[in-house]
Amino acid sequence: MKIFKFGGASVKDAEGVKNVLHVLNTVGHEDVLLVISAMGKTTNALEVVIKNYFDKSKELHASLQEVRKYHNQILLDLFEDEEHDVFFDVNAHFDDLEYFIRSNKSPNYSFVYDQVVSIGELVSTTIVSHYFNYCGLKNNWIDVRPLIKTDNNYRDAQVDWETTQKLISKGVKKKTLNITQGFLGSDENNFTTTLGREGSDYTAAIFAYCLGAESVTIWKDVPGVLNADPRYFENAVLLNQISYREAIELAFYGASVIHPKTLQPLQKKEIPLFVKSFINPTLAGTRISRGLDLEPKTSCFIVKKNQLLLSLSSIDFDFIMENHISEIFGLFSKYKIKVNLIQNTAISFSVCIEDKYNTFEELRKVLAKKFKVSYNENVSLYTIRHFDESAAKVVETNKTVLLRQISRETMQVITKE
Numbered sequence: 001m002k003i004f005k006f007g008g009a010s011v012k013d014a015e016g017v018k019n020v021l022h023v024l025n026t027v028g029h030e031d032v033l034l035v036i037s038a039m040g041k042t043t044n045a046l047e048v049v050i051k052n053y054f055d056k057s058k059e060l061h062a063s064l065q066e067v068r069k070y071h072n073q074i075l076l077d078l079f080e081d082e083e084h085d086v087f088f089d090v091n092a093h094f095d096d097l098e099y100f101i102r103s104n105k106s107p108n109y110s111f112v113y114d115q116v117v118s119i120g121e122l123v124s125t126t127i128v129s130h131y132f133n134y135c136g137l138k139n140n141w142i143d144v145r146p147l148i149k150t151d152n153n154y155r156d157a158q159v160d161w162e163t164t165q166k167l168i169s170k171g172v173k174k175k176t177l178n179i180t181q182g183f184l185g186s187d188e189n190n191f192t193t194t195l196g197r198e199g200s201d202y203t204a205a206i207f208a209y210c211l212g213a214e215s216v217t218i219w220k221d222v223p224g225v226l227n228a229d230p231r232y233f234e235n236a237v238l239l240n241q242i243s244y245r246e247a248i249e250l251a252f253y254g255a256s257v258i259h260p261k262t263l264q265p266l267q268k269k270e271i272p273l274f275v276k277s278f279i280n281p282t283l284a285g286t287r288i289s290r291g292l293d294l295e296p297k298t299s300c301f302i303v304k305k306n307q308l309l310l311s312l313s314s315i316d317f318d319f320i321m322e323n324h325i326s327e328i329f330g331l332f333s334k335y336k337i338k339v340n341l342i343q344n345t346a347i348s349f350s351v352c353i354e355d356k357y358n359t360f361e362e363l364r365k366v367l368a369k370k371f372k373v374s375y376n377e378n379v380s381l382y383t384i385r386h387f388d389e390s391a392a393k394v395v396e397t398n399k400t401v402l403l404r405q406i407s408r409e410t411m412q413v414i415t416k417e
Contacts, residue, residue, distance in 0.1 A: 003216045005035040005182060005204040010219055010278045011124055012040035014077030017131055023281045033178040033207055036128055037200045038120025042067060046117045053101060068094050071123055078131050086130035093122050110154035118192045121181035129179045139177040147171045148185035148206060150193045157185055157193035159206060168210040201259035209265035216271060219278040224286030228301035239286050241295040247288045253383040254304045299391040302383040304340060308355060309379045309402055309414055312371040313348040320349050331366060335359040340381055341412055343405060352381050352414055376402060380415050387411040
């Protein structure tokens with residue numbers, strides 16, 4: 001079996017859905033499992049719904065209707081018959097969401113988040129499945145939630161691999177086209193959980209591992225994995241081959257093409273991962289597998305914007321020792337702060353962090369009770385794998401360098417632009 005993953009950009013409108021069908025007809029669809037994300041920017045739109053829900057905003061109903069309207073237009077563009085079952089099924093998903101919003105009593109933001117945003121994947125896969133059947137391509141629609149079991153760490157749930165393995169092995173039909181959702185799972189009480197943003201790639205890897213798949217292909221609007229984000233760097237180069245080890249390094253530092261958790265289950269069973277273009281599906285793209293670290297051998301640039309450079313120093317000039325650092329990292333974990341770089345001296349400790357869940361202000365107040373706290377907002381963290389002098393110059397020219405850190409293979413620079 002092959003696992004194909006299509007992200008939101010590939011199904012953002014009716015033409016995108018039609019193109020996914022074209023891709024499958026071009027490369028083959030027998031014994032394939034499709035993992036599909038929410039359409040376009042649906043997850044972002046549902047996050048607005050959640051915000052309006054907690055703010056008790058009068059805009060709640062309007063924001064939800066916007067999401068309905070967006071999907072309804074895609075339905076009207078795909079199906080001539082407005083009495084088609086797909087309209088009933090999609091409306092049923094939205095009715096379930098509205099019922100949850102009316103009846104929910106939990107104040108837990110992360111719990112509510114997972115119950116609400118999951119509608120995006122359920123609706124997108126429902127539309128795609130019905131459209132394929134409409135066009136004569138028979139398929140098996142799967143609700144992923146009963147198959148991928150997780151803990152109840154909502155918004156970043158951890159997979160129960162043993163249970164998930166058994167459920168997926170029984171729940172996926174062989175020798176047919178299966179369609180399911182990325183990003184989602186469920187806990188022991190059958191409440192929906194999510195695997196973290198960009199978790200659809202991870203979903204594809206989970207299915208590949210559990211099914212012993214031949215390969216995973218992530219279909220994107222780029223020709224493969226590039227050595228740099230073309231939005232920030234000129235003359236980006238296509239990487240034909242990347243080793244698992246190198247790809248994990250790139251993912252760890254924030255390469256946006258690959259989800260950090262995706263590669264680990266694939267490496268364990270040596271399942272190759274391809275990143276290909278849904279615009280030109282016959283192109284070779286990038287292969288991630290055993291073999292050469294990089295082909296071609298070149299510097300790779302990764303940039304993370306909107307970071308915080310946090311500096312802590314001892315109020316009474318004591319050394320910052322292991323016990324202090326342990327306490328600080330305990331707080332980072334508690335407030336779900338992502339740490340991307342660390343540097344310390346005898347009496348100061350600097351970290352580049354990502355305030356993913358908007359908890360930094362709470363954390364700052366706690367830290368200020370024991371440390372002198374200073375920070376720079378909206379800094380950029382550049383990482384260069386396999387750097388040389390010319391690569392460093394590309395990153396540092398016309399920028400204020402706040403911190404620089406160099407190891408054998410990697411250079412990291414924090415800049416204010």
